[in-house]
Amino acid sequence: MNKRITESFTKGKAFIPFITCGDPSLEVTEQLVYAMEEAGADLIELGIPFSDPTAEGPVIQAANIRALSGGVTTDKVFDMVEKIRKNSSIPMVFMTYANVVFSYGTERFVKKAAEVGMDGLILPDVPFEEKEEFDGVCKEYGLDLISLIAPTSHERISMIAKEAQGFVYCVSSLGVTGMRSQITTDIGAMVELVKKAKDIPCAVGFGISNPEQAKKMAGQSDGVIVGSAIVKLCGQYGVECVPYVKEYVKAMKDAVREA
């Protein structure tokens, strides 16, 4: 298991923000990482944009398109991470789609990601059945391939949890990423099934946007992941987004602390 990821769950409940690299620019993405770290983020998910992100709702889809139109490439993202690592040691994981990794050359991608200082990788279109192709390489280079479980996983949870690395990403709701007014899944029960199979942190994502939800979800798990609500601020404020995101992350981290 990656040491930095494991440590990010040792200081109480974790808050994990997601941003899309290059939205609105890679310079702003770098500044966002520092600002979110200062605001109390425990681990940061960096999205490498993909043209056709099938697990994303409209907010993150739009961010992917903005980033790609701005000329972001996987290599430019690696360069940015290398720069960040000179100033920050916050745990960071990439979140992208299988084809971004595969087309780069899976081993070449993972090796490079480890070299520039990434700690893990989330691939929402790689389920348990397909993970071998990526997992072996990740282990070799010290990256955690993060496993996801969903409200439909049921009896699969134990099998997935047993082989999970870093933390388990608990998808809170059916559907794609995006803000939701209500989360009806019994997160506590999902987390319990994971813990029965393996002692590993569980972070809940999909649909969480306000401090009340964050507090509630953190109460039933080890941490909370928020993407669309932050990406929406990036879309709304563009190059001016950094202070708004910082303030939001601080409020969310405060709520998570109360859980």
Add this chain to the structure above:
Amino acid sequence: MSKGRFGVHGGQYIPETLMNAVLELEEAYNHYKNDPEFNRELSELLNEYAGRPSRLYYAAHMTEDLGGAKVYLKREDLNHTGAHKINNVLGQVLLAKKMGKTRVIAETGAGQHGVATATAAAMMGMECEVFMGKEDMERQALNVYRMRLLGAKVHAVTSGTATLKDAVSETMREWTNRIADTHYVLGSAMGPHPFPTIVRDFQAVISKEIKEQILEKEGRLPDAVLACVGGGSNAIGTFYNFIEDEGVRLIGCEAAGRGINTAETAATIATGKLGIFHGMKSYFCQDEYGQIAPVYSISAGLDYPGVGPEHAHLYDTGRAEYVPVTDDEAVDAFEYLSKVEGIIPAIESAHAVAYAKKLVPTMGKDQIVVITISGRGDKDCAAIARYRGEDIYE
């Protein structure tokens, strides 16, 4: 290697949220495909409702005009709803019904698969929602009307290039949103396992019939079978029962759009590379960083940046050949078949006719070629007229 592989291709690259749904589908399919009652019901639907078997027509005028091999046309355009799509849809909607689903969703490009799904849903009493690229809704307005007439809800997809690939993405997203009562009727031999196998099996009736019909008419197998390839459902249906017959050339005709040396093409095997998208490993049109290319073809049904995994494998092994056909060649063939045989083919199918026009004259008079006419061309008349500079309204 995971399940559902064709060589290195195929697999199940989908969100965890959908895994139990595809596992449930696989289990149900494996049960019902050998169930005599299911097969009896499906045969009855195919024969009495869809009008199978479809004709294998000897195209005497085309044969004479081209002066080479004998040309036969497999008339999938004569099926109910006007295309081969109904073969797969009747199978999948019947299966969904047996699984206790009450709602079906589908993507559509040209609209033929959407119309077929809406038709089967109307007939079997299921709720139906179809996702179609906004661009395609404009190109195929008549089919949008037909789907609505049949009681389906049609959703305009505005993301990405607003064409078939985006319609597939959006239907996958909708499926993750509502799984318990919903079956995704995937329209081509692509996507995550078990879809490529299910769709191929339901379309294999095309080659099963061709084989029986040609043996009856000619007493021997054809030298080549041709079909157009987008995702590749009519092509895999046309090829499947000939794969073991080494003497039969299997030729898939891809949409080259404005040409394979331009960016405006949808010829995946000619221009794509190995990748992972829409649930499968296969060939995709993409850039060096794996971003899926905004492909182009005059044909909404072939305007897709990938190809089904079994085709990718048949290409790798050399068993099947894949050739690019441009818009211009397809439009010429659309007009040609209309004038020479009095059959207006779908612009998709016209891609196969176009390649046959080149191939047939190079073959001997004792040889036989079968072209699958996957659909009828009425839906394309307005667009082809516009292509020729004539502005007509539907």
